[in-house]
Amino acid sequence: MQYNFKEIEAKWQQYWAKNQTFKASNHSDKQKFYVLDMFPYPSGAGLHVGHPLGYIASDIYARFKRHQGFNVLHPQGYDSFGLPAEQYAIQTGQHPAITTKTNIARYREQLDKMGFSFDWSREVRTSDPNYYRWTQWIFIQLFESYYCNDAQQARPIAELEEVFAKEGNANINAVCDEDVVSFSGEDWKNYADKEKQAILLKYRLTYLAETEVNWCPQLGTVLANDEIVNGVSERGGYPVIRKKMKQWSMRISAYAERLLQGLDAIDWTESLKESQRNWIGKSVGAEVEFRVQNSEFRVQVFTTRPDTIFGATFMTLAPEHDLVLKITTPDQKEAVEAYIEKTSKRSERDRMADVKTISGVFTGAYAEHPFTKEPVPIWIGDYVLASYGTGAVMAVPCGDQRDYDFAKHYNIPIKNIFKDIDISENAYAEKDCVIDNSDFLNDLPYKKATKRAIFELEKLGQGKGKTNYRLRDAVFSRQRYWGEPFPVYYKDGMPQMIDEKHLPIQLPEVEKYLPTEEGEPPLGRADVWAWDTEKNEVVSNDLIDEERVFPLELNTMPGWAGSSWYFFRYMEDSIRDEVFASQEALDYWQNVDLYIGGSEHATGHLLYARFWTKFLKDRNLVPIEEPFKKLINQGMILGESAFVYRIKGENRFVSKDLIGEGKVQPIHTDVSFVNLSNELDVEAFKHWRPEFKEAEFLLNENGKYIVGREVEKMSKSKYNVVNPDDICEDFGADTLRMYEMFLGPLEQAKPWNTAGITGVHNFIKKLWKLYHSNDALVVSEEKTSKESLKTLHKTIKKVTEDIENFSFNTSVSTFMICVNELTAQKCTSREVLEPLAVLIAPYAPHIAEELWQKMGHQESISRVAYPKFDEKHLVESNKNYPISFNGKMRFTLDLPLDLSKEEIEKAVMQDERTQKQLEGRTPKKVIVVPGKIVNIVG
Numbered sequence: 001m002q003y004n005f006k007e008i009e010a011k012w013q014q015y016w017a018k019n020q021t022f023k024a025s026n027h028s029d030k031q032k033f034y035v036l037d038m039f040p041y042p043s044g045a046g047l048h049v050g051h052p053l054g055y056i057a058s059d060i061y062a063r064f065k066r067h068q069g070f071n072v073l074h075p076q077g078y079d080s081f082g083l084p085a086e087q088y089a090i091q092t093g094q095h096p097a098i099t100t101k102t103n104i105a106r107y108r109e110q111l112d113k114m115g116f117s118f119d120w121s122r123e124v125r126t127s128d129p130n131y132y133r134w135t136q137w138i139f140i141q142l143f144e145s146y147y148c149n150d151a152q153q154a155r156p157i158a159e160l161e162e163v164f165a166k167e168g169n170a171n172i173n174a175v176c177d178e179d180v181v182s183f184s185g186e187d188w189k190n191y192a193d194k195e196k197q198a199i200l201l202k203y204r205l206t207y208l209a210e211t212e213v214n215w216c217p218q219l220g221t222v223l224a225n226d227e228i229v230n231g232v233s234e235r236g237g238y239p240v241i242r243k244k245m246k247q248w249s250m251r252i253s254a255y256a257e258r259l260l261q262g263l264d265a266i267d268w269t270e271s272l273k274e275s276q277r278n279w280i281g282k283s284v285g286a287e288v289e290f291r292v293q294n295s296e297f298r299v300q301v302f303t304t305r306p307d308t309i310f311g312a313t314f315m316t317l318a319p320e321h322d323l324v325l326k327i328t329t330p331d332q333k334e335a336v337e338a339y340i341e342k343t344s345k346r347s348e349r350d351r352m353a354d355v356k357t358i359s360g361v362f363t364g365a366y367a368e369h370p371f372t373k374e375p376v377p378i379w380i381g382d383y384v385l386a387s388y389g390t391g392a393v394m395a396v397p398c399g400d401q402r403d404y405d406f407a408k409h410y411n412i413p414i415k416n417i418f419k420d421i422d423i424s425e426n427a428y429a430e431k432d433c434v435i436d437n438s439d440f441l442n443d444l445p446y447k448k449a450t451k452r453a454i455f456e457l458e459k460l461g462q463g464k465g466k467t468n469y470r471l472r473d474a475v476f477s478r479q480r481y482w483g484e485p486f487p488v489y490y491k492d493g494m495p496q497m498i499d500e501k502h503l504p505i506q507l508p509e510v511e512k513y514l515p516t517e518e519g520e521p522p523l524g525r526a527d528v529w530a531w532d533t534e535k536n537e538v539v540s541n542d543l544i545d546e547e548r549v550f551p552l553e554l555n556t557m558p559g560w561a562g563s564s565w566y567f568f569r570y571m572e573d574s575i576r577d578e579v580f581a582s583q584e585a586l587d588y589w590q591n592v593d594l595y596i597g598g599s600e601h602a603t604g605h606l607l608y609a610r611f612w613t614k615f616l617k618d619r620n621l622v623p624i625e626e627p628f629k630k631l632i633n634q635g636m637i638l639g640e641s642a643f644v645y646r647i648k649g650e651n652r653f654v655s656k657d658l659i660g661e662g663k664v665q666p667i668h669t670d671v672s673f674v675n676l677s678n679e680l681d682v683e684a685f686k687h688w689r690p691e692f693k694e695a696e697f698l699l700n701e702n703g704k705y706i707v708g709r710e711v712e713k714m715s716k717s718k719y720n721v722v723n724p725d726d727i728c729e730d731f732g733a734d735t736l737r738m739y740e741m742f743l744g745p746l747e748q749a750k751p752w753n754t755a756g757i758t759g760v761h762n763f764i765k766k767l768w769k770l771y772h773s774n775d776a777l778v779v780s781e782e783k784t785s786k787e788s789l790k791t792l793h794k795t796i797k798k799v800t801e802d803i804e805n806f807s808f809n810t811s812v813s814t815f816m817i818c819v820n821e822l823t824a825q826k827c828t829s830r831e832v833l834e835p836l837a838v839l840i841a842p843y844a845p846h847i848a849e850e851l852w853q854k855m856g857h858q859e860s861i862s863r864v865a866y867p868k869f870d871e872k873h874l875v876e877s878n879k880n881y882p883i884s885f886n887g888k889m890r891f892t893l894d895l896p897l898d899l900s901k902e903e904i905e906k907a908v909m910q911d912e913r914t915q916k917q918l919e920g921r922t923p924k925k926v927i928v929v930p931g932k933i934v935n936i937v938g
Contacts, residue, residue: 032590142206214228923937
C-alpha cells in the first residue's frame with residue numbers, strides 16, 4: 001500500500017476541524033498546561049518556511065502534554081493592526097480591514113495545511129472591535145490609576161483625589177511628573193476643575209506630555225526604538241528624526257524595580273533576562289545640582305560616581321535638553337542650533353552604538369562647581385541622551401572613556417584625582433581606585449568615598465542619593481489610521497474618558513489614510529469623529545460645540561497595545577462581552593506555561609506584556625504577576641540565496657565557474673529559477689524582468705549557467721523565500737514538520753536546504769512500510785522479541801528526554817534509528833508498533849492518526865496515553881566476552897550474564913576457536929572475571 005500523504009493529510013485535517021479535536025475546556029479535572037506562540041502579523045506575503053519553526057516546536061510540546069494527560073490550551077490568532085496594511089492602503093486606497101481579512105484567510109489556509117493542533121474556537125484578532133474594546137478598557141483603567149510608592153502597586157486615582165481634598169499632596173509618595181508643585185487641601189478645594197485635572201494627569205499611569213520621540217516624516221508616525229534600524233525605519237527604510245510632540249505615554253518606569261526583580265521568578269534564558277536587565281538599566285548613585293553662572297537655571301546630573309566630582313572639568317548636555325537654548329550665549333547660538341538640527345536626524349540607538357565619533361558644541365555658558373566654585377564649561381554632545389538619567393552629565397575625563405576622548409578632542413582640561421594612577425594615555429577609573437586631590441575624599445575606600453560625597457552634597461543642598469533606571473516611560477501614541485482608537489474626547493483641552501459601557505469606539509471611515517495637509521493624523525480626515533456626551537455616541541464634527549459635543553482623540557494606539565494582554569483573552573472558552581476574561585477562566589489557566597517566539601521582542605512586547613500584567617494584578621483584575629512562566633526563543637531558518645554574475649557595465653552574465661579576474665556584479669535571483677544542481681533556468685530569468693530580456697549568458701562547457709550560493713536571512717528582497725505550501729504539496733506536512741526540527745537545535749539559526757528534505761521524506765515512507773507489506777497492514781499479535789522491545793524502550797527514553805529538553809532535532813535522528821532497527825528485526829508486533837505510533841504522533845500527526853486507525857482504533861490518537869519507559873527492557877541479559885590468549889584478544893563470545901565461572905570456562909573451552917588457538921595444548925590457567933573478560937594462559 002503506497003503512502004499517499006496528500007489524501008491522508010487532507011483526511012485528518014478535515015477530521016480535526018469537524019470534531020474540534022483540540023478544543024480545550026475550562027472545566028476539567030486534568031492539570032492545565034497553556035502553550036502559546038507569539039501570534040503573527042498577517043502580511044500579504046504569507047508564511048515562508050522560516051515562520052513555522054516555533055509553531056512546530058510548540059505544537060509538538062502541546063501534543064506531547066495531551067498524551068501525558070494534561071488539559072492543554074494551544075490557541076492562535078493574529079496581531080492584525082499595524083503599519084504594513086496601512087502602507088498598502090495608502091498605495092492602493094483599499095481599506096486596511098479588507099487587506100487584513102484577505103491576509104488572515106491566507107495565513108489560516110497555510111497553518112491548517114501544516115497540521116497544527118490549535119484551538120481555533122478561541123481565535124483572537126487585535127483589529128476586531130470586540131477585542132479592542134477591551135484594549136480601550138484597559139487604557140481607561142490605567143488612566144484611572146496612579147502608582148503608590150509606599151504600597152509598591154497601582155491604586156485607584158479616586159483614592160488620591162480624596163487625600164488631596166483632605167490634606168493636599170505633601171504626604172503623597174507616588175510616581176509623578178517632576179514639576180508637580182506642593183499644595184494644601186484648601187488649595188485643592190479652590191482649584192478650578194481644569195486645574196485639578198491637570199494635576200491628576202501628572203500622577204496617572206497613562207498621561208499626556210511633551211515627549212522627545214522618533215518621528216518618521218515619510219511614514220507620518222512616531223516609531224519605537226525597536227522599530228528603527230541604523231537610523232532609518234525598519235519598515236520602508238525611511239529617515240527618522242528626533243522631535244518633541246504631545247503624546248500619550250505610559251508610566252512603565254514606575255514598575256522598573258518590579259520588572260527587574262520579577263526576572264528571578266521566571267524560567268527564561270539568561271541572555272533574554274540580561275537583555276531586559278540592561279534595558280531597565282538600574283544604577284545606584286547620586287543626583288547633583290550644578291548652578292548655571294549668572295542665571296537662575298540649575299542643571300541636574302545623575303552619576304554613579306559622586307566620589308569623582310572633583311575630577312569634573314566640564315559638563316555635557318544632550319542636544320535636546322530643555323536648558324540648552326536657554327543658557328546658550330548669543331555668539332554660540334548659530335553653532336548650537338545647527339548641531340541640534342544635525343543631531344535630530346540620528347536615533348538614540350545609533351548614538352548609543354557610536355563609540356568612535358566625537359562631536360559637540362560649546363554653549364558659551366558655565367556652571368559653578370558645587371565644592372570648588374570654579375567655572376565648569378557647559379557643552380552639548382550627542383553621546384549624552386535626553387532619555388537617560390537627566391539628559392546631562394558631569395564629565396570626568398580621568399574616569400570615563402567618552403569624557404576623556406571628548407576632552408582630548410576639544411582640548412578641555414583633564415584633572416587627575418586618582419592616587420598613583422597615570423592617565424596620560426587613557427581614561428582610567430576602577431571602583432577601588434583611591435581618590436586624591438580633593439577636600440574630604442582623600443584615601444577613602446570607594447564605598448565610603450561615595451557615601452561621604454553624597455553626605456557633603458546634601459549638606460550643601462545640591463545633591464542626594466538616588467537610584468536611577470534607564471527605562472523610560474513608553475510613548476503610547478501613533479499618528480496612524482490602522483490602530484486602536486483612544487476612548488478619549490477633549491473638553492477645554494483636557495482628556496476625558498468615555499464610559500466603558502459605550503465601548504468600543506470604532507475606527508471611522510476616512511477618504512485617505514495619510515496625515516492631513518495641516519499635519520494632523522489620518523483620523524483628522526474623518527467627518528464623523530466627535531463625541532456627543534448626551535447621546536453617548538460618535539457624531540459629525542459639524543456638531544462640535546464644546547458644550548455637549550467634543551472632538552475625539554486623533555492618534556491611535558501603538559502596535560504593542562493589543563499584544564500586551566491577548567494571552568488572557570485566549571483563556572475564555574466562549575467570548576463574553578461583559579468581561580475581558582472571566583475570573584473563572586483566569587483562576588484556572590493563570591498564565592502561559594510555555595511561550596515560544598522570536599528574540600527580537602525581548603525589550604518590546606515582552607517588557608510591555610509584563611508591565612500590563614503587573615498592573616492588572618495590582619488592580620485585582622488578574623491573579624498573577626508574570627504572564628509567561630517559561631519562554632524559548634526559536635532560532636532563525638536562513639535562506640540559501642542564489643546569485644547570477646553580471647559583467648560590470650554590460651548586460652552579460654557569466655557562469656560562476658567561469659568567473660576570472662574580470663569585474664562582475666553579483667545579483668540576487670529568485671531561487672525558484674535554480675535546480676538542486678545550482679543550474680539556472682536562463683529563460684525563466686530573462687522573462688523575470690524587462691531589463692534582462694535581451695541579456696547574454698556565458699555558459700560553461702556543459703552548456704549550463706551555474707549560480708553562486710550564500711546563506712542569508714530569508715527575505716522577499718533576497719528572493720530566497722521558500723513557500724511551505726510547495727513543501728506540503730511535494731512532500732507532505734509531516735515531512736515539513738520533521739525536517740524543520742531535524743535542521744538543528746531549536747534556539748539556533750540554521751540554513752534551509754530543500755535538497756536535504758528528501759532524506760526525511762524517505763524516512764517517513766520507511767515508517768509507513770514498517771506497518772505494511774504487499775499493500776496490506778501487517779500488525780500482528782505475536783510475542784515481541786527482546787531486541788524489538790529494547791529498540792522501542794530506548795526510543796521512548798530518548799524521545800521523552802528530548803521533548804522535555806526541547807531537543808527536537810535529536811528526536812528525529814532517534815526515530816530514524818528506531819525504524820531502521822525494527823525493519824531489520826522484521827518487527828510486526830502490535831506491542832511495539834502501537835506505542836511507536838503514539839510516540840511519533842506529536843512530530844508527524846497525520847501519518848500517526850492514519851496508522852492508529854488502521855490498527856483498529858476509532859478514536860483520535862491525539863489523547864492516547866503516552867508510552868511509559870520500562871528500564872528492564874534495556875538491561876542486558878548477555879555479555880559479549882573478549883576471549884584472550886596470553887593477554888591478546890583473539891575473538892569474542894556472546895554468553896548469558898547469569899552463568900557461573902565454571903559454566904563460562906566450560907563454554908569457552910568447548911568453542912572450536914579456542915581449540916584452534918590451543919592446537920591440542922592444555923592451558924596452564926584459565927582466568928574468568930564474570931561480566932568482563934576471559935584470559936587463557938599457557
